[in-house]
Amino acid sequence: MTGHSGAIGIFDSGMGGLTVFARIAERLPEESVIYLGDTARVPYGTKSAETVLRYARACADVLLARGIKLLVAACNTASACAVPALEQSLGVPVIGVIEPGARAAVQRTRTGHIGVIGTMATVSSGAYPAAITALMPDAQVVGQACPLFVPLAEEGWTEGDVPTLVARRYLEGLRGAGIDTLVLGCTHYPLLKSVIGPVIGQSVALVDSAEETAVTVEEVLTRLGLRAPAGSQARREFLVSDGPENFARVGKRFLGGDLDCVEWIDF
Amino acid sequence: MTGHSGAIGIFDSGMGGLTVFARIAERLPEESVIYLGDTARVPYGTKSAETVLRYARACADVLLARGIKLLVAACNTASACAVPALEQSLGVPVIGVIEPGARAAVQRTRTGHIGVIGTMATVSSGAYPAAITALMPDAQVVGQACPLFVPLAEEGWTEGDVPTLVARRYLEGLRGAGIDTLVLGCTHYPLLKSVIGPVIGQSVALVDSAEETAVTVEEVLTRLGLRAPAGSQARREFLVSDGPENFARVGKRFLGGDLDCVEWIDF
Numbered sequence: 020m021t022g023h024s025g026a027i028g029i030f031d032s033g034m035g036g037l038t039v040f041a042r043i044a045e046r047l048p049e050e051s052v053i054y055l056g057d058t059a060r061v062p063y064g065t066k067s068a069e070t071v072l073r074y075a076r077a078c079a080d081v082l083l084a085r086g087i088k089l090l091v092a093a094c095n096t097a098s099a100c101a102v103p104a105l106e107q108s109l110g111v112p113v114i115g116v117i118e119p120g121a122r123a124a125v126q127r128t129r130t131g132h133i134g135v136i137g138t139m140a141t142v143s144s145g146a147y148p149a150a151i152t153a154l155m156p157d158a159q160v161v162g163q164a165c166p167l168f169v170p171l172a173e174e175g176w177t178e179g180d181v182p183t184l185v186a187r188r189y190l191e192g193l194r195g196a197g198i199d200t201l202v203l204g205c206t207h208y209p210l211l212k213s214v215i216g217p218v219i220g221q222s223v224a225l226v227d228s229a230e231e232t233a234v235t236v237e238e239v240l241t242r243l244g245l246r247a248p249a250g251s252q253a254r255r256e257f258l259v260s261d262g263p264e265n266f267a268r269v270g271k272r273f274l275g276g277d278l279d280c281v282e283w284i285d286f
Numbered sequence: 287m288t289g290h291s292g293a294i295g296i297f298d299s300g301m302g303g304l305t306v307f308a309r310i311a312e313r314l315p316e317e318s319v320i321y322l323g324d325t326a327r328v329p330y331g332t333k334s335a336e337t338v339l340r341y342a343r344a345c346a347d348v349l350l351a352r353g354i355k356l357l358v359a360a361c362n363t364a365s366a367c368a369v370p371a372l373e374q375s376l377g378v379p380v381i382g383v384i385e386p387g388a389r390a391a392v393q394r395t396r397t398g399h400i401g402v403i404g405t406m407a408t409v410s411s412g413a414y415p416a417a418i419t420a421l422m423p424d425a426q427v428v429g430q431a432c433p434l435f436v437p438l439a440e441e442g443w444t445e446g447d448v449p450t451l452v453a454r455r456y457l458e459g460l461r462g463a464g465i466d467t468l469v470l471g472c473t474h475y476p477l478l479k480s481v482i483g484p485v486i487g488q489s490v491a492l493v494d495s496a497e498e499t500a501v502t503v504e505e506v507l508t509r510l511g512l513r514a515p516a517g518s519q520a521r522r523e524f525l526v527s528d529g530p531e532n533f534a535r536v537g538k539r540f541l542g543g544d545l546d547c548v549e550w551i552d553f
Contacts, residue, residue, distance in 0.1 A: 059337050060327060065440075070326050070528045170437040173332075181455070184448050261337045 026051035026254065027236065028087030030078035033061035034266060035169070035206030036093030037273035039116060042233035043091070044255065049247045050240075051254040054093075055082055059260035062169055063096040064138025064205065071140060075101035079109060081258070081286050087111060088245050091236060095120075095204045095228075096138050099146035112239050119235045120202050120228030121150035127224045128200040131158045134193045134223075136215075137204030139164045147204055161196045165189040165208075172207040175272065182211060186218040194219060203227040210272065257281040293318035293521065294503065295354030297345035300328035301533060302436070302473030303360030304540035306383060309500035310358070311522065316514045317507075318521040321360075322349055326527035329436055330363040331405025331472065338407060342368035346376060348525070348553050354378060355512050358503060362387075362471050362495075363405050366413035379506050386502045387469050387495030388417035394491045395467040398425045401460045401490075403482075404471030406431045414471055428463045432456040432475075439474040442539065449478060453485040461486060470494040477539065524548040 027047070029040050033056050040054050055078050057063075063071045075097045079090055090105070090113045092098045098115030106113045124133050135147040141164075148160040167185050176182055193201070201223050203209055209227045216225060240246045247253070259266045263281040270278045294314070296307050300323050307321050322345050324330075330338045342364045346357055357372070357380045359365045365382030373380045391400050402414040408431075415427040434452050443449055460468065468490050470476055476494045483492060507513045514520070526533045530548040537545045 059333060061332075065328075066326060067529045067532075166441050167434075167437055167443075170434055174433050176434075181448065181451050184451065188448070262334045265334075 025086045025088035026053045026256075027089050027091065028053050028055070028082030028085070029091040029093045030055040030057065030075070030082060030097070031092075031094040031206065032056070032063040032074075032096065033058050034270050034273055037270055038206050038209055038227070039091065039093035039229045039232050041274055042229040043236055046233040046237055047240075049249065049251045049253050051247070051251070053082060053085055053087060053256045053258065055258045056266055057260050058262050058266060062138070063094060063100075064140050064169060065166065066140060068100040068140065068144065071096055071100040072104055075105060077286055079105055081284065083109065083111070089114065089236065089240060091232065092116065093206060093232070095206065096140045099141045099144035112243065114232065114235055114239060116206070116228040116232050117146045117150050119231035120204060120226060121147060121154060123226045123228060123231040124151060124200050124202050125154045125158070127226055128155075128158070130197070130199045131155060132196065132198045132200075133158055133160050134196065134198040134201040134219075135160060135162045135204045136165050136168075136189070136193075136201065136208065137162070138169070139166055141204050147202060161193060161198065163189055163193055165205075168211055169205065169207045172210040173269065177210050178213055182214045183218065186211070186214050190215070190218050198223060200224045200226060258284050260284060260286060292353045292355035293320045293523075294356050294358065295320050295322070295349030295352070296358040296360045297322040297324065297342070297349060297364070298361040298473065299323070299330035299341075299363065300325050301537050301540055304537055305473050305476055305494070306358065306360035306496045306499050308541055309496040310503055313500040313504055314507075316516065316518045316520055318514070318518070320349060320352055320354060320523045320525065322525045323533055324527050325529050325533055329405070330361060331407050331436060332433065333407060335367040335407065335411065338363055338367040339371055342372060344553055346372055348551065350376065350378070356381065356503065356507060358499065359383065360499070361473060363407045366408045366411035379510065381499065381502055381506060383473070383495040383499050384413045384417050386498035387471060387493060388414060388421060390493045390495060390498040391418060391467050391469045392421045392425070394493055395422075395425070397464070397466045398422060399463065399465045399467075400425055400427050401463065401465040401468040401486075402427060402429045402471045403432050403435075403456070403460075403468065403475065404429070405436065406433055408471050414469060428460060428465065430456055430460055432472075435478055436472065436474045439477040440536065444477050445480055449481045450485065453478070453481050457482070457485050465490060467491045467493060525551050527551060527553060
């Protein structure tokens with residue numbers, strides 16, 4: 020199979036990456052996309068970097084076997100822990116969400132004081148501070164892990180007293196740190212925007228990397244001559260390692276529309 | 287290796303089963319115990335019954351290879367989804383936490399109105415209502431899944447406003463149902479007792495299955511002549527599939543003391 024007849028492969032630990040899928044599918048309507056949610060091993064964010072890398076390789080192998088031309092790690096944890104290693108070892112371009120997110124933050128900030136929230140694994144990895152200071156060496160980056168945000172988003176408790184109290188507790192330190200930009204460093208967090216925004220303060224810009232990741236995918240495909248020919252028939256496929264019905268049901272919250280045809284695969 | 291030279295094997299999706307380990311180790315101080323926490327695949331409670339069974343079999347195989355004489359599924363989800371199948375296929379006795387929990391609830395209730403809280407998988411399985419009505423055919427059993435309780439317990443947020451509000455929301459329906467007994471159908475939930483108790487009302491007895499499971503283990507070993515000889519040198523071993531340092535750190539909350547010697551294994 021030659022490069023440009025293949026699809027874009029996207030993987031995530033579960034359904035958070037659907038926010039990235041949506042931006043890529045909108046921006047590149049003629050490209051076929053295969054989304055793989057590793058729902059049997061979800062979450063990645065509480066696990067060690069070694070285990071996350073192992074799972075990310077397994078996801079990449081599944082997608083490569085389906086002839087993808089480019090791989091997107093649509094998961095901050097996997098991007099932080101696995102993209103550098105995958106870039107070295109795979110035969111296709113690999114794009115994570117950390118560098119696009121860092122670029123978006125640097126474009127937004129005026130003071131250079133940037134906050135980053137994410138899973139324990141993402142925050143511990145130091146990947147965001149590294150990516151941000153590579154672009155803006157004098158940036159001040161403060162990180163905060165928010166482990167309860169993912170279960171809250173998956174439970175659908177995205178507004179009201181419980182998520183507000185949880186957000187206040189996690190963001191207390193960042194509120195005193197004088198940031199003007201906050202990176203939502205986990206693909207689930209955009210679902211909690213209406214809580215995070217008021218708690219952190221309306222003067223702080225919230226950045227999520229989905230849109231910027233889609234821009235990067237377009238740039239890379241174009242540069243490498245891998246764009247699908249005009250008029251191509253685009254396919255959208257969803258693969259999961261567990262619970263296709265649940266994925267289709269909860270996935271609606273992320274896509275705002277039905278997901279038909281979710282396939283269960285064992286790997 | 288003959289039966290009674292072996293250890294008791296205990297597995298759980300993570301560290302919740304340490305509450306069961308503690309009761310078994312206290313009650314049977316002369317027995318060696320190997321605890322396996324499947325921290326690379328945690329949680330089980332949000333996954334399908336098929337996937338939970340697959341993971342439980344993998345845990346059982348690891349412990350059988352170490353010569354255990356009896357297997358305890360110290361996880362309500364694994365007990366609900368996998369114990370019947372494991373009982374059929376393993377060559378050692380298998381004890382889950384559901385039947386001991388059901389027995390404890392039936393001993394406690396005066397009205398026969400029993401509530402059960404647990405993970406989505408445990409509640410969906412219907413295992414508790416089945417086990418309770420097998421012992422008390424006219425019991426009325428009401429179930430409620432509480433998905434945020436596990437992440438709250440693992441985050442250490444076990445008292446104060448956030449867990450209280452979460453408990454109020456989950457337990458609202460049960461408060462109106464006239465129960466006099468509530469089964470804590472997940473090994474993490476005893477950590478939230480000081481929140482669950484006041485919310486459900488002090489007249490409702492809270493039942494956890496750890497103590498009753500230890501009683502069952504003792505009975506089965508005695509009946510089958512598998513007790514360790516008096517004066518045996520008891521070993522305590524902890525195996526995890528991910529993050530031994532984190533397991534040792536968070537495990538203290540469950541055991542109230544240090545866990546030395548946590549071994550990482552790949553399976």
